[in-house]
Structure formats: structure tokens, C-alpha cells
Amino acid sequence: MSGSPARAHDAPLLRLVGASFGYGERVVVDGVDLEVRAGESVALLGSNGSGKTTLLRGVLGLAARTGGRVEMGGEPAPSRRSRRRTGYVPQAMTVGGGVPSTVREVVATGRLPLRPWWRPAGRADAAAVRAALEAVDMASHAHEDVTELSGGQQRRVLVARALAAEPELLVLDEPLAGVDAANARLLADALGRLSARGVTLLVVTHEIGPLADVVRRAVVLRQGRVVHDGPLVPELLGAEAVGDADAATGAARLLHDHHVHHHDEDEPSPRGWVDHPDTRPGPGGLAHHPEEHDDERPGAAAAGGQRRG
């Protein structure tokens, strides 16, 4: 494990040993070994369908474990205790139901596991909810019906709900999708501060950009296996890293079918991504990483879409 935790601790907060997760008979995540130390910030990368969401859900006990072990703070997980120490932002908007609920009510549900059932919400709960709402800049919408918010606003509500629980480990599944750039930066900054305070982060994302300053280590999944685990080096930001073989193949077919070459790129070399290690964005920081562009190059797929780490 080559992570570079923001704070070094001895025992890993989260440890997966040969862990497999899946749905029914299907194994989606296959024998993953992973250690995340307290205070670390880890990005989980991989192409669509590579098993990122399944891995997160498996750690939380939402997808079935079909093999291996998961531990949190040295104890077997998921347990009720491990779940309470974890905040989760799901990939899809899952809040719904027949009865209207306000943004505040939804965020307040994040506090529920922290207090015994007979105790009503106290001042600390109210403060945490307020702080979480402000962190995602939704305080002014606190009393609106969540179902009447825009897509990006809903995403932010989900993040706030996780934040309200003041977790030790924060697990975010594509937290930046659909969030506008200003809020993306705001959220990234907030994550940065959390990390600085010792909160451990595990973030699935396809847009590493705004998080580049927060995340120090990247784990890349391909077809349910870890194919890279190490520092978030520039090359990982390239598309190749997170593209999958299928995509590349598809692109090839596409190009072939239509006899059209990609207008602004050379015909990719079979191992394209390897050829462009220098494309890492400079201090400009917000520029789009050119490497983002090369991954579905056909041959690249063949090369396995693997990248150096």
C-alpha cells in the first residue's frame, strides 16, 4: 500500500483482504486487497461498470460479500458500529417517497444513528445539520421539498446528509456529478478541510480535477480487480486510466464503421497513454487534462488500458 496519508496512523481504518462482492451469483468485485489508513484520502477510479459502486456498497454491507474480509478499525465490518462511523453519499438520488420531505428533514436523518432512539434531536444535532447545509450551500433551501430541487441541488443534499453524521470515514460515490463548477470547488475545499482534520475520504469519481488537491492516492479498478494502487500521479488523470477495454474496442469499431478519424487527435498508438506521460496539467490546475482524451483509443484497449502509477 503506497498511500500517502495526510496523517499517519498505525492501524488501517479500513482493510479489505481478498474481498469479493456481487449481486446474487455474480461476483462483480473480485478479491480486492485494500488498506486505507485513518486520515488518508483515496480516489477510487475505473471505467463504467468496473465495480466501484459495488465495492463501496460492499464495504457498507449493501452489496453481498461473496468472499474475503472487510475490517474497520481492526473489527470485522460492516457492523452497526462501522456503519455509524461511515458517511455515505450514494451515486443516485435515492431519497423519495410519497410524503413530501424538506431538505432539512432529509439532512437530519444523517444524525439519527448517532443518538439513542428515545432522545429527541438536540442542539448539537441542529448545529450539525445547519453546518452540513451550509457546507453544500443549501441552507437557503432548507425548507423546500427535496423532490422539487434541481438535479445538482439534490446531489448536494445527499452530501450534506452524509456530512451531518460527522463520520470518521466518508465514502462518496461520484459526488461531483451534476454539481456546478463553483459548488464543485466549494465541496472540494470542504473535503480538503475535513481531510485536514483527519477525516478519511474514499471518493469515486470520473472527474478528478477539482479533487486533485485533496486526494493523494488512487486505486484503479478494472473488471472488479485492483489494477493500480499508488500515488495519484499525473498519468492517472488521463482517460486511459479510467477507460475500459470495452470502450476502446467500441471506439475502434466506431471509427472503423464510419471511416472518420478523430478530428483532433492522431490515430492513437496502441499504447497511447503510455506515450503521453507529460500531459499532466501544469499549475493552471483547472485545465482539462489532455490525457483524458486518449483512452478509448482502440489499440489502447488491447494494451489493457493499464497505466503506470
Next chain:
Amino acid sequence: MSGSPARAHDAPLLRLVGASFGYGERVVVDGVDLEVRAGESVALLGSNGSGKTTLLRGVLGLAARTGGRVEMGGEPAPSRRSRRRTGYVPQAMTVGGGVPSTVREVVATGRLPLRPWWRPAGRADAAAVRAALEAVDMASHAHEDVTELSGGQQRRVLVARALAAEPELLVLDEPLAGVDAANARLLADALGRLSARGVTLLVVTHEIGPLADVVRRAVVLRQGRVVHDGPLVPELLGAEAVGDADAATGAARLLHDHHVHHHDEDEPSPRGWVDHPDTRPGPGGLAHHPEEHDDERPGAAAAGGQRRG
């Protein structure tokens, strides 16, 4: 209208004249004038909640029009005809129901409006479906249940469904969210080719990056009004351009509450955005547009947390 259509035509394909859309009594999009010529590719930008989705839905007749006019090809829209000429990729995964449907079945529904009800699917339909599936690299998943796909795969299915209809106008609401970088490029390329063939594109996105080569013109919404309509100049790519004031305010409050200064920003001035008319992003391009930030500041938005770009 300062668009730079890929191909010039005389009559605009889509024209909004003082169009307002909303939900019930609430006007979300307020008096928008917009012309999109056939063959143009337009990005619709704006912060979360600014009304982008509502505008698209209004054009398609999915959100109520509360004023103004919408025309397509000179005829009043939405009409059944105008809808058939338009392909739509919604922001959220909307396919669902109690009975399993395969990816192919979902994509094939895109063809339905094109043929009379008594005619069964023909060879052309099958070919279009296949081509659409390949364009999003989902052909290998054609016979899987859509509800068992990963998030990004589901998004791609929605895109394929719109493509299968071979529309003149393709309206996409955040088509890149949750799609891995390789597929994002693949899709961007495909859109580019469509555009080259004369298909008109109207794309909502927070991630202009992969589309930068495809889109030539940007329309920016703020609080339901158009605040910019012109070439997609570099500055528009900055977060500020599409961020909203709430975000800034939230950040300020946040910083205040926690007595932590944003590590890379100054404490906002009380009237931050007003004081920095110059913060309009320069060619540096990535700066945030400060003006976007002032609107919902609470007490002035109380001096809200504005930040410079």
C-alpha cells in the same frame, strides 16, 4: 444571437421568444429569447438550479410554458411533429418499472415515434438501434436488464435511446455526468460527427471539457434568465461562470463558522462581487465569474460569501 453554426441556414431550427417555463405558479425560466440554427451546437450553462433542465423540458413540453413562444422550424412547438424531430436525453435515469427490460428494448423505444403504430420494427429500425448501441459502446450489454447496469452504463443507454431516433435536434441534459473519461471522449466524438452531419445540438453540462471541440456557442442562464449568449470563450469554462451565489455565500459562512480560512482564497468582502467587476475571468479562462455569486445572498445576501474568481 451570436452563434457560430457549423452550417449556416436561414431559418432558425429552434426559436424561443420571451419564453417562460415553470412548475405550477412558479416561473423558473423567465422570458428567454434564443435562436438555434440548424446545425449549430450550443452549450447551455448555469449554476445548479438556474433553470437549464426546466428550459429543456419546456422546449419539449414537459414543463409548463407560462409565457412567450417556442417555435421549431418556424412552426409553433412543442407539437407532436417538433417532438419527433427532437431527441432528448434526460438528466436523471427515468427508465423503470416493474417488468424487466433489456437495454435493447429501451433503446428501441426511441424508434417508436418514427413509424406508424401498425408497422412492426423493420430492418432500418434494427440497424439504427444497433448503431446507437455501438455509439455508446453498449452493444455487448444489449440483452442485459437495464436496472442491473452500473450508473454510467445507464446514462449511456439513455443517450443511445435518443440517438436511435435519428433526430434533427438533439437535446442532452448533462450527458457526461458519471460517464468515464474514455466513454466521455467517445461520446463527444460521436456528437462531433453528428454535428458535422448537420444535427443540431443543445447540451447542458457542467463539464465542458470533452465537448470543447464540439460546441461553438454558449448560453448561460442565471436565475432563469440568459446572462450570456455568444461564442464559447475560454472564460466561460471557469467555474465562476457556472457557479451560483449560494455557493459563495455558503463558503463564506462556512469559513466563518469554523474560523478556518479558505486555504486559497481571501476572506470575501461584504459586497465581494460588486467590488470586483474586474474579476471577470481573463484569458486565464478558468476564473469564476464573480457576478454569478451575488444573487441569493441572504442579507445582501448579507454580504454573502462572495469570492473572487
Next chain:
Amino acid sequence: GGGAAAGTGASAGGAEPALAVAASFYPLQWVTEAVAGDRAAVTSLTAPGVEPHDLELSPREVGAAVDADVLVTLGGFQPAVDAAAAERGEGAVVDVAGAADLEVHPTAAAEDEHAGHTEDEHADATDGHDHAEDDHAHDAEETADAHDAEEHAADDGHDHGLAEDPHFWLDPQRMASVAAAVADGLSAADPDGAATYEENLAAVTADLSALDEEYAAGLATCESRDLVTSHEAFGYLAERYDLVQRGVQGVGGGGSEPTPTRLAEVADFVEQNGVRTIYTETLLDPAVAETVAAETGATTAVLDTLEGLTDASPADDYPGVMRANLEVLRTGQGCS
């Protein structure tokens, strides 16, 4: 209801019966057995304890009804049986509706402002409420009400406000004419046995007139002539022995439950007329009658409508139950 062969007749033991007869519900089964004696094997299509209104026949039972040499039925009472009868082609069907001399019974309630309440409503008020309140309770129960429907259909052309009361068997004299009709029907189907049927009929008629006399004597002098019942099944009986029936349920309750107004009226009626006893039934929920009783301080007693025999029935055959009912009535009405 299940138990197609439920009520095999007393005749089964003797010589091989000449006839297989299906009777649609208990009183008809009893009268048929009494008339047929050993010459026929009688089965009831309604299992014991099942409200005949509720009757849905299983295919086997329909088969039994179709295959029987003679089917004895009260036309219009049970649509499932009527359907089976239609299935029989020219097979002999003894429909006792004519002999029973069915009438419309405007009850006390129908005479006041609640016109439209008739005997027939008892079915809605009691069984009907399951459908109305919950149409799902059905299959078994629902057909229940169908009897009224068919009854009504048979009656079409009449004023829609009125329909016939099927409960003829609670009147021994009507029961006697039905016995005669059954004897005729059996003789027609089995001319060889005509003499036997004639003999048995005489015995049955004698029994029934004895019963009639007991009733007449027993109910001659009573403190109260107001008969407050939960289900208006006793119209013929009341009419015969000069009582006035007043049903707690059924007034305006067409489907679900009595209206509070009706409950209040019955309660007032009970109090004003010094009625001491409110009768509930073995097969029905006593809650409504008990509510009125609790309201007025009256007591409740159980009458058996004889729509089906159950373990809860006070005796094991028709005359026994009728006599038990008489005792209950004499106590309840304060007869000397």
C-alpha cells in the same frame, strides 16, 4: 361451499335408493328426506353452516347437481344452483318457489320513512356488507348476496322497491305446501315410488301441523308482540303468529352497516315498547343487536334461522330447531 356430499340423507342405510336427489339447502334437504324416505339418497348442495346466500359451488358440486335425478331448489335464492339447474337440460327440477307462496314483506321499518327497506335487505345488511365494505372477502361470501340479486331478477317488472322474502321455511304451513310440491316432483320422476311419497307426505304434514299448533298456542298470549331481530328472516313466522317483526339491521344498511339513525330508532322503539329481548342469530355477527341491547338494557337471545345447521344449532333437525326457537321466543316475548 365444500362438502358436496355433506348432507347424505337418512335413507342411505336401507335398500338401494331408487333416486339421487340434490337439495339446494338445509330446509329443502330435510323436507325432501322426509318425503322420500328410503327411496332416495338426498344430498345438500350447501355445506352445514354455510350461509346459503354464500353458496359458490365447486365444479364437483355442480356436477352433482347436474347428475342428480331430481334437483330440489328455491328458484332465485341461490344463483349458483340456478346456474346448475339450467345446466340440467330436461332433468327434473322441483322449484318450490310457487308452493312456498313467497311474498314481499314490508316491515315495520318500511312503513316509516325508511321506505325501500324490505325483507330482502336483510341479505345486504348482513352478508352484503362484506362486499360493500370489502369486496375482496368474496368468493365464498360474495355469492351470498347474489341470491338476492337473482331473486330480484326473477322478480323483474316489479316495483324495484320490493322483493320477495325467501325465508318461507320458518312458517310450518308454508313448509307443508312445499312438502307437497316435493312429493309431486318426486312422484313424477319416480312413478313407482308415488305411493311411498304419498305416505311419507302425510306423516310430514302431520308433523308440521303439530308444530304449527304448538307455535300458535305458545305465542298466543305474550307480553310483547314486537319481534326485534338482527336479520329480518322471521317475516313469515311473525305474520303467521301475529307478531310484528322489526329488524335491527337491514334498514338502510344496504351494504354495510346500519346507520346510526336506524340504531337510534330501534333503540327508541325497544325502550318505548318495553321490548325485553333482541334476537341474534347463530350465523350472524351479534354486534349490532348487542349494541341496541346495551343501549336499552334489553337482553339478547339466539334464534336459529335454519338456513343451515351447525354445531351451534340448538337441535339436529328441522322440527327440533323450530321447537327450540319457540322456547326462546316464549321466554323473550314473555308468553304465558
Next chain:
Amino acid sequence: MGDLTAVLGYDFMVRALVAAVLVGLAAPAVGVFLVQRRLSLVGDGIGHVALTGVALGLLTGQAPVGVALVVTVLAAVALELLRRYGRASGDVVLAVMFYGGIAGGVVLVARAGESAATLNTYLFGAITTTTPADLRVFAVLAVVVLAAGLGLGRRLAAVSSDEEHARASGLPVTGLNILLTVLTAVTVVLSMRVVGLLLISALMILPVAAAQQLCRSFRATTAAAMALGVLTSLLGVLTSYYADTPSGGTIVLYLIALFVVAAGGSAVLRALRHRAARGRSAHGAPVAPTGPRPVTPRTAPVADGDAQTASSGPGTSR
């Protein structure tokens, strides 16, 4: 089989079996769209509204079945509108229709006095009482429903699974919804008098629920549901003859047993399929989705979810 001859010796049994085939074919063909819309109990709800319609018909002296059809169709259209424009979700609107139908029936019946008694005839029935005239009605119904299913099935499925997109793409959503509603109402109202509301509404849903466990495509589910509908109806009628039980209840219990078996069996089936798929797949990587769904509550998405998709589309040039 000697026994079967005995069964077929009764005309009423022959008619019951034919009715079983016709209704068992038509009901799931409508029901699959109701399951797709997650309004599985709508048939039952329509049955309850029919109660009010019949009562009205009796009160006003009109043909009860006609009035019931009109009332149910109107109620169903009202449901559509409420669902579309109201703040209430489908299940709530269905509950309103449900309870409104019963309560309306109850109160009308109370007002109607004795004509009310006739009401239940229109709501309940037994398949063994099917008349030749009923059979003709069922035959027409089956033809109409199957024709609609064949001709418009894909459209109905599209509208049922993603109404928003169907509307955006120019399909006549309102018309299709109303057509489906009318088909449902007609199926329920015409059938329930003969076979009973329990049976007709269960036959619309349960075969689909069972088929769903075994199939992965809409088309296969529909076909399987129809086959299962016919099969269980026939079996149920025969069993009820031999076991001496009510036919309607027996058919429904068969359907439920089928569902339970299918739900249990599908795990096994999916495992086998998975192994097969793995065999085919070059990489040995999992290909077919298998196993039970995750615990996702499957609640409705909020008005706007939030996501973006990579889009591309070369195949769609014109």
C-alpha cells in the same frame, strides 16, 4: 384420463375450460403494462369503482354493465389526471379510487334500498357459471386485447416504463394511457361478473409477477405471463373439479404457488445462466447480471435526478 373424459362430459366444465383459456390469455396481456407502471392493484381498484357504477345504473334504471363501464373509465381517466397533475403518487391515487369506489357503492347502496342487492351479481361470479354468451364476449375481449397488445404493445410499454421520455419523443402519451385504462376497465368489468373480481384481477398480475422472476426482457415476460396464465387457469379448473374446491380461489392459489416457486427458482436459474454466460465469455468475466436485486428501495426518483451522460452517436446520422 378417463376422468378427463368425465370432466369434458359436462358442458359447463368445457365452457369453464374455454373461459379459462381466453381469460388466462387476455388478462396477463393487459396486466403486464400495469405491473410495468407499478399499479398492480389497479384492476382491483377498478372493480371497486365498478360497484359504484353498477349501483348508479340500478338507481337510474340504465344497463348496469354499461354504466359501470362508463363510470370506471371516467374514474380511471380522473386517476390519470390526478397522477399527472396532482402532488400524489400513483399508489395514493389508486387508494383514493379504491376507497372512493367502495364507499360510493356502500352509500349509494344504502340509498338505493333493495335494488342494491342486485349489485353483487355484477361483482362476483364463478367460472363454472360461464354461459355460451359469456364465451363469445371473452373471445372478442381476447382478440381485442391481443390485437392491442401486438399492435401497440411496444408503445404501451414505452409509455408505462418512461412516460416522460415517451411524451418528449412525440408519442401520444395521453391517448395511450387512456387506451390502457380503457382496456383494463373493459377487461375487468366484462370478466368479473362471470369469473369474479378476485380471479380477474389476480390473473392480470400474478402471472406477470411469476414471469418476471424468470425473464429479463419485457417481451419474454409478456409471453411467459400469458402462457402461465393459460396454464394455471386450466390446471385450476381441473383441480377444483377433482379436489372439490372453488375454482376461482384454486386458480389464484396456483398462481401464488407459481410465483413463490418462480421467485425461489429464479436464483437457481440465474446461477445456471450465469455459468453458461461465463462459459461463452472470452474473458471469463461475469457477463449476465445475476442474483437478487440489491436492497435498493426502488422508490421513485425525484423530479430531477442528477447526472450527466457521455453522449455520442455516429449511428444516428440521417
Next chain:
Amino acid sequence: MGDLTAVLGYDFMVRALVAAVLVGLAAPAVGVFLVQRRLSLVGDGIGHVALTGVALGLLTGQAPVGVALVVTVLAAVALELLRRYGRASGDVVLAVMFYGGIAGGVVLVARAGESAATLNTYLFGAITTTTPADLRVFAVLAVVVLAAGLGLGRRLAAVSSDEEHARASGLPVTGLNILLTVLTAVTVVLSMRVVGLLLISALMILPVAAAQQLCRSFRATTAAAMALGVLTSLLGVLTSYYADTPSGGTIVLYLIALFVVAAGGSAVLRALRHRAARGRSAHGAPVAPTGPRPVTPRTAPVADGDAQTASSGPGTSR
């Protein structure tokens, strides 16, 4: 008011009114979670299963209410498990339970012979027949339900609106689901014998459906639903006395009228609120969401939607 004295002169009316208050309070307090889960008809479904339970109790000579409770709770738990692990959505599972309950009841009843008649006693009732003993049961029920609602309401709401997240965050989801199910079963089984299944299941849902039209928060919806439940129950009982109609049906019709008025009125109300909000808002920008929902079909999201969110979270430091 002279009239009111007359009404109160009858003990049964007084008891009916007290029962109306207690049931009108307790039923919506459970129902709000059922509406939240989009299983509005579950109360009705449980009632149908209770039929089977009662029939079983009668057959085996056990206390029917006890057996009905056990059977409904078991069935409801089975429903939970099917919903969670099966490929079927909630409405389908509900339909299975619904039809299974009736068919089981029907077939058992046919087998049970004579005890069958007693069955209806346990399923149907009239609020005017409430006995003092019933009132005590209702009082206990109301206290238990309200206590659960107050103590666990937020947890139940959380589980009902986002089961997945509730599970991930360490709430005892299965326990809470079972608790809700048991509460529902107890409420239905204990009440329906006295007040009827129609009334109890409608009282669980319709006040919530009406309140939903007027409120924007879960808490306000719950409070309003309980108030409306009590109000309409009282009004219904009184009206049924004066108008000479069945009480249960009258209450339900009131509830439906209320829903329709609320659905219509909410547009107006939202308009007013909107104006008010606009007044408060410095910019005059729209603040309150208003108007009917868009046509979004509100179908379930697929297992994984697809989106990413900007995340940030300073407030959550520990």
C-alpha cells in the same frame, strides 16, 4: 345543538365518537409511513390476509384474533423479505399478499364448513357497535402508535424514504421495517373487527393523501393528517346520524372529498404562499416551489442512477 344533545344521549353514539377520535388519530400516524413507502394499500392487503388467519383460527379452534395477528405479521414479514430479496417490486408483492390472502381465505372457508360463517364477524364491523371494551383496546392502540410515532417516527420515516441509506448509516432497518409492519398489522386487525376494514384502511391513507397536498414537510404532513383524521371521523359519525347513512362509508366519502378539495385547493394555496414568499424575498425571486409536479412518471430509479455530486463538508468535523 339541541340535536347534538340528542346524539350524545345515546351511549352508542358517544362511544362511536370516542372511537372516531382514537382511530382517527392512530390510523394516519401509521399510514404516513405507508404512504412514504408507496405501499398505500398495504393496510387493505393485511386485512385480506387476516381473513385467512381468522379462518385458520376457527379451523384449529384457536383465538381467531390472535391467529389473525400472527398470520398477518408473518405474511407482512414475508412481504418484507420478498420485497428485499426478490426481483418483484413492492406493489407486486402487495398484490401477491392481497390475492393470496383472499384466495386462502376463500379456500379455507370452503373447507372449514360451518365455522366459515363466523368469519365475517372478524372482518366487518360498524363504528356504532363499538363496545366499552373496544374503546379500551383503541385507547391502548392509540397510545402505542403515538408513542412509537413520537419516539421512532424519524427513524421510521428515514427507513421509509431511503432504506438503502438508512441501512448504510447503521440504523436497524430490518427491525424498524418489522416494527412498522407489526404496527400496521395490529392497527388493522384490532380495528377492523369493530370499525370495518374499509374504514380502517382508508383512515390510514386518505388523511395523509389530503395533508400531502397542503404540506411540504414530513412532520407537518403527519400532524395535519392526524388532525384531518380526527376531524373527518367526528364529522362523518355525526353526519351519518343526521343524514341516515352508514357511518364508515360516510367518513370515507368525507375523506375523499377532503382529498379532492385539498388537491384543488393546494394550487391556490401554493400560489398565495408563493406570493408571500416573494414578498419576503428581497429580490422578488421565486422562493417557494409551487404548482403541480411535472409529468415525471415517478417510477423507481434503477439500481444505480448515475451522477456525481460536489461534496464538501466543514460542518462535520469532529
